Amino acid sequence: MNESLKYAVDIVMCIDATMSMKRTLDRVKDSALSFHTRLAAAMEEKGRSISQLRLKVIGFRDFGDRADDAIEQTDFLTFPDGAVEFERFVRDLTARGGGDIPESGLEALALAVQAPWEQGLDRRRHVIVLFTDAPAHPLGSPSQVSVRTYPQSVPHSMEELFSQWGHAQSSDALMENSAKRLLLFAPEDQPWEDIADQWNHTLFFPSEAGEGLEEWEMDEIINTIANSL
Amino acid sequence: MTGRGVAWAESEWLLAASVWTEKKPGRGEDAEPLFVHQFSSGEGVVGVFDGAGGAGAAAAGTSASGAERTQAWLASRFTRALVEDWFVGTDRVHEDLHEHIATALVKARGTARRKILGTMRRELPTTMAALHYRWGDDETAEWAALWAGDSRAYVLDAQDGLQQVTRDDTESSDALELLTQDPPMTNMVCADRPFEVHIARGSTKVPCVLVCATDGYFGYVTTPAEFEDVLLRTLERSETMQQWGNALADEVVGYTGDDASLAIVALGFTGFSQLRHDLSGRTAVVREHAAQIAAIAPGDLETLTAVRADSWARYREDYERLMPVKEPR
Numbered sequence: 287m288n289e290s291l292k293y294a295v296d297i298v299m300c301i302d303a304t305m306s307m308k309r310t311l312d313r314v315k316d317s318a319l320s321f322h323t324r325l326a327a328a329m330e331e332k333g334r335s336i337s338q339l340r341l342k343v344i345g346f347r348d349f350g351d352r353a354d355d356a357i358e359q360t361d362f363l364t365f366p367d368g369a370v371e372f373e374r375f376v377r378d379l380t381a382r383g384g385g386d387i388p389e390s391g392l393e394a395l396a397l398a399v400q401a402p403w404e405q406g407l408d409r410r411r412h413v414i415v416l417f418t419d420a421p422a423h424p425l426g427s428p429s430q431v432s433v434r435t436y437p438q439s440v441p442h443s444m445e446e447l448f449s450q451w452g453h454a455q456s457s458d459a460l461m462e463n464s465a466k467r468l469l470l471f472a473p474e475d476q477p478w479e480d481i482a483d484q485w486n487h488t489l490f491f492p493s494e495a496g497e498g499l500e501e502w503e504m505d506e507i508i509n510t511i512a513n514s515l
Numbered sequence: 516m517t518g519r520g521v522a523w524a525e526s527e528w529l530l531a532a533s534v535w536t537e538k539k540p541g542r543g544e545d546a547e548p549l550f551v552h553q554f555s556s557g558e559g560v561v562g563v564f565d566g567a568g569g570a571g572a573a574a575a576g577t578s579a580s581g582a583e584r585t586q587a588w589l590a591s592r593f594t595r596a597l598v599e600d601w602f603v604g605t606d607r608v609h610e611d612l613h614e615h616i617a618t619a620l621v622k623a624r625g626t627a628r629r630k631i632l633g634t635m636r637r638e639l640p641t642t643m644a645a646l647h648y649r650w651g652d653d654e655t656a657e658w659a660a661l662w663a664g665d666s667r668a669y670v671l672d673a674q675d676g677l678q679q680v681t682r683d684d685t686e687s688s689d690a691l692e693l694l695t696q697d698p699p700m701t702n703m704v705c706a707d708r709p710f711e712v713h714i715a716r717g718s719t720k721v722p723c724v725l726v727c728a729t730d731g732y733f734g735y736v737t738t739p740a741e742f743e744d745v746l747l748r749t750l751e752r753s754e755t756m757q758q759w760g761n762a763l764a765d766e767v768v769g770y771t772g773d774d775a776s777l778a779i780v781a782l783g784f785t786g787f788s789q790l791r792h793d794l795s796g797r798t799a800v801v802r803e804h805a806a807q808i809a810a811i812a813p814g815d816l817e818t819l820t821a822v823r824a825d826s827w828a829r830y831r832e833d834y835e836r837l838m839p840v841k842e843p844r
Contacts (some may be wrong), residue, residue: 298630318717332568333538333772409697454686454701461688464698467635487699488633501632506572513569 294339302418303345304384310495311381314417328512339510340367343375346394350429351385351456358403391422396440397452399460410465421475451485462471467511471496530781537588537774539767545729546591548778552829559600561778562645565666566591570637590641594704609659613712614763620706638707642666642716644727650782660715664703671724673793675833677743682839690739691827715839722783738823740804740830747798
């Protein structure tokens, strides 16, 4: 009856590509590469057809350790035309560097929040999926912001990043409240625990970048994102 | 499991039908609609319950027949039973219903630590939209809408058509915006955090029709007026409540993308013929809205957006006439 009500789905994959991820990176890549297919299938099963699918990848390491490749990212790639580039980019991510234990995961998350999300069409889903095995450097850390390649758009505090994510009554959020979802495969560490607990529309699988995730648990996660809230 | 169920009742001055369909047979997260009427008091309760499949996707266990059930599946059935229990076994104080549900859900909540966390998760989450009514004299029926989430209750009458008497628990209550944006709920029945059961009381001249529906019925149409058109065009081609129920089931599976459930109680009509006759005057009104939408060429989203907005502008005033005002935060 309502042919216009299809979903425009944008997904940003934030993938930790530091050396500590070497053991798990191939599995994370497999999860990242299959995520959109599984989400589309779950949405179709619920009668939610997809009119447009775009994916963007942000590989991250640590600005304090590797200034030149702390962030590697694609633009939004529209599927199916962008599928080859998406797969090539994900497959080419290589585990290296990282230095100390915390990584630049919040910078990757901030860049994801600031991505040019689809604003047209009828119903939208804007999904950020983040894989990491480490805590993150606090935003505004001198060791990070002083690096010449540090993105100027990244907020300098968690409060500022939270306001960009927004809450139900936000008027100045960058993310659209109806559309946004955040899925964290991250350790029970800061800032991930607080984000999962305090930001709206989050799912958190406490783990080292999703290690130990069972198939049925991934199905549950996909179904949660595919369904309305 | 058949994936579909229709029940009906025709008695003197009281007509009722309930319709329940599943998108995937055996997996539906809507409970079968609730309808209980007590002839001695002239009171009844009618309601629908839509287990929240997103927030409640986690497994809740396995049935005796081996079927795996989600938290959402269980929540809708359990809450339905609790509302029935509230009507049958208590003094029917509206303000007590929240406690009646919340206490039982907390007791039923599992103690296992969840492996998947986050603010999107709920335990035993479901919507509910119920109408407790009392028809004590010949002139008016008193009702109280009791709801949490985005299922809806309505009054349908020949004068003003379909009027929503609940207000969705979403940031916006604009029915067209809700259709196009699919926003998240801000409140629903659940076991692991506070929730609210809203109460809105009113009265309506008899004869009248009370309707409760989950979003499988009203969330997949093109304009808000189209749901009333679904109700009336299926009524028009029916001869009995049973036929109307079956026609509503046939209709909804043709357009919905979700489980769908609906319950109707008609008070004060001499019979089905009078019900159909009295509401026939509304048919042309909503048919005109539907015809304008149907005339739009497939893929012409610009025209669709404009026609949809125009339809809503003309339909909205009567539709929202009985809608409760938004409660202050």
